[in-house]
Amino acid sequence: MTRDDYEVIIGLEVHSELSTKTKIFCSCPTTFGASPNTQVCPICMAMPGTLPVLNEKVVEYAVKAGLATNCTISKDSKNDRKNYFYPDLPKAYQISQYDKPLCEKGYIEIDTESGKKKIRITRIHIEEDAGKLNHDDFGGGSLVDLNRAGVPLIEIVSEPDLRSSQEVESYLKKLKAILEYIEVSDCKMQEGSFRADVNVSVRKKGDEKLGTRTEMKNMNSFRSITRAIEYEVDRQIELLEEGKEVEQETLRWDDVSGKTFSMRDKEDAQDYRYFPDPDLAAIKLSDEYIENIRKNLPELPESRKQRYLDQYKLSEKDANIITASKYLSDLFENAIKVCNNPKAVSNWIISDISRILNETEMDPIEIPFDAKQLGKLIVLIDKGTISSSIGKKVLEELFEEPRDPEDIIKEKGWIQISDESAIKEIVTKILEANPQSVADYKAGKDKALGFLVGQAMKETKGKANPKMLNEMFLKELNG
Ligand code: ADP
Ligand code: MG
Ligand code: ZN
Numbered sequence: 026m027t028r029d030d031y032e033v034i035i036g037l038e039v040h041s042e043l044s045t046k047t048k049i050f051c052s053c054p055t056t057f058g059a060s061p062n063t064q065v066c067p068i069c070m071a072m073p074g075t076l077p078v079l080n081e082k083v084v085e086y087a088v089k090a091g092l093a094t095n096c097t098i099s100k101d102s103k104n105d106r107k108n109y110f111y112p113d114l115p116k117a118y119q120i121s122q123y124d125k126p127l128c129e130k131g132y133i134e135i136d137t138e139s140g141k142k143k144i145r146i147t148r149i150h151i152e153e154d155a156g157k158l159n160h161d162d163f164g165g166g167s168l169v170d171l172n173r174a175g176v177p178l179i180e181i182v183s184e185p186d187l188r189s190s191q192e193v194e195s196y197l198k199k200l201k202a203i204l205e206y207i208e209v210s211d212c213k214m215q216e217g218s219f220r221a222d223v224n225v226s227v228r229k230k231g232d233e234k235l236g237t238r239t240e241m242k243n244m245n246s247f248r249s250i251t252r253a254i255e256y257e258v259d260r261q262i263e264l265l266e267e268g269k270e271v272e273q274e275t276l277r278w279d280d281v282s283g284k285t286f287s288m289r290d291k292e293d294a295q296d297y298r299y300f301p302d303p304d305l306a307a308i309k310l311s312d313e314y315i316e317n318i319r320k321n322l323p324e325l326p327e328s329r330k331q332r333y334l335d336q337y338k339l340s341e342k343d344a345n346i347i348t349a350s351k352y353l354s355d356l357f358e359n360a361i362k363v364c365n366n367p368k369a370v371s372n373w374i375i376s377d378i379s380r381i382l383n384e385t386e387m388d389p390i391e392i393p394f395d396a397k398q399l400g401k402l403i404v405l406i407d408k409g410t411i412s413s414s415i416g417k418k419v420l421e422e423l424f425e426e427p428r429d430p431e432d433i434i435k436e437k438g439w440i441q442i443s444d445e446s447a448i449k450e451i452v453t454k455i456l457e458a459n460p461q462s463v464a465d466y467k468a469g470k471d472k473a474l475g476f477l478v479g480q481a482m483k484e485t486k487g488k489a490n491p492k493m494l495n496e497m498f499l500k501e502l503n504g
Pocket of ligand 1: 034035036037038182183184185186224225226235236237238240
């Protein structure tokens with residue numbers, strides 16, 4: 026049998042850090058990147074005798090996420106203790122939710138090669154993040170930083186409905202976009218505020234029963250997730266083809282070797298000895314509370330995309346790219362307010378900005394310049410103050426050191442030459458220096474014109490107005 030005889034089954038558990046100002050059970054701040062152990066208190070350090078108090082914002086954000094993903098919101102929910110020992114979890118249990126999650130039975134729609142597909146969401150529950158171990162330098166030991174302990178998370182568990190790494194990427198991008206739009210998480214993958222546990226199994230096509238799965242934890246890059254799934258699928262099929270069995274276990278993906286390694290046997294729910302946290306009251310929500318959140322949900326990616334198709338006549342593909350990120354989409358709309366040229370803004374985002382984001386593996390939220398600066402760049406091109414090739418250089422400057430595009434071009438001397446006599450002077454000079462091209466053009470080789478314009482551009486370091494150059498060359502050559 027070959028790989029084509031197998032079906033790939035994937036289910037995801039996504040952890041997303043909520044962007045509340047304070048932690049889930051205490052009032053410590055949640056700012057990322059602070060010095061180790063500066064955002065801690067007796068509660069999140071797990072001192073005996075302290076009592077947690079649930080941050081109401083966490084419930085609100087989780088309900089928002091549930092409504093935006095078509096879940097049923099539970100009016101009667103609670104927190105449970107999930108017991109396990111780990112050095113970055115001094116309580117030796119994590120406060121999570123077991124049998125009564127806040128949200129259940131939702132779905133999101135993704136785009137696949139064969140059209141739209143619904144991916145079911147089993148549940149969304151709230152829980153606390155653990156601290157972080159820093160394994161380095163310091164005499165070979167490990168140091169614990171508890172700043173992250175108690176940062177609120179939602180865990181979004183999908184049904185095993187995904188069938189390929191492409192579907193996984195599409196699902197994660199959609200989910201990330203939704204969470205960004207409803208502003209419950211900044212979803213910065215590099216900072217770990219959007220990370221996925223990837224469960225993979227294979228089965229022979231036509232089989233009803235799911236195969237044994239393995240789980241790769243805490244993955245936070247699309248590229249690694251895709252590579253890890255491809256590797257794991259091959260590994261599992263190979264085992265089955267050799268008549269062996271896949272073992273249910275937790276794996277670690279190593280990006281350098283491009284392989285998965287066994288971390289530990291998979292534990293079952295019963296191993297955690299879940300029980301209701303006696304320190305916390307049950308979470309009771311009224312219909313009114315839920316409806317109020319539903320009423321105030323902001324525009325979601327799908328409807329924004331439709332609006333772009335109708336209002337700005339963007340292509341489906343372009344609208345997809347822009348609305349996949351709230352930050353790109355906000356950049357798009359706000360730049361239009363400045364330059365009133367939707368087509369140009371969309372082109373800049375789809376081509377040059379996306380290229381730079383890709384090359385630098387930057388998340389759109391990290392774009393250093395603002396919409397006003399992008400809008401102004403386009404105004405300068407539209408007015409003819411700079412050419413679009415200079416525009417590309419200005420964009421690079423905006424990524425390097427964002428400032429007013431007008432200041433950039435003044436400082437760099439990039440203002441376009443649009444003065445008729447100056448253009449004529451350049452054209453005359455280039456014609457004199459290239460008699461062969463002139464002869465070629467007159468002999469009917471139109472290509473020679475392009476060469477001459479190119480020479481003039483080179484001479485002026487891209488600053489000559491290309492339209493005026495073209496016209497002037499034609500006039501001189503034909504006249
Ligand atoms: P946990 O991993 O915490 O024990 P579950 O057993 O509920 O939780 O499963 C977690 C995830 O694994 C879910 O997203 C689910 O869709 C996925 N999953 C379950 N069984 C399989 C399977 N056979 N193949 C792939 N994914 C699976
Ligand atoms: Mg799991
Ligand atoms: Zn605290």
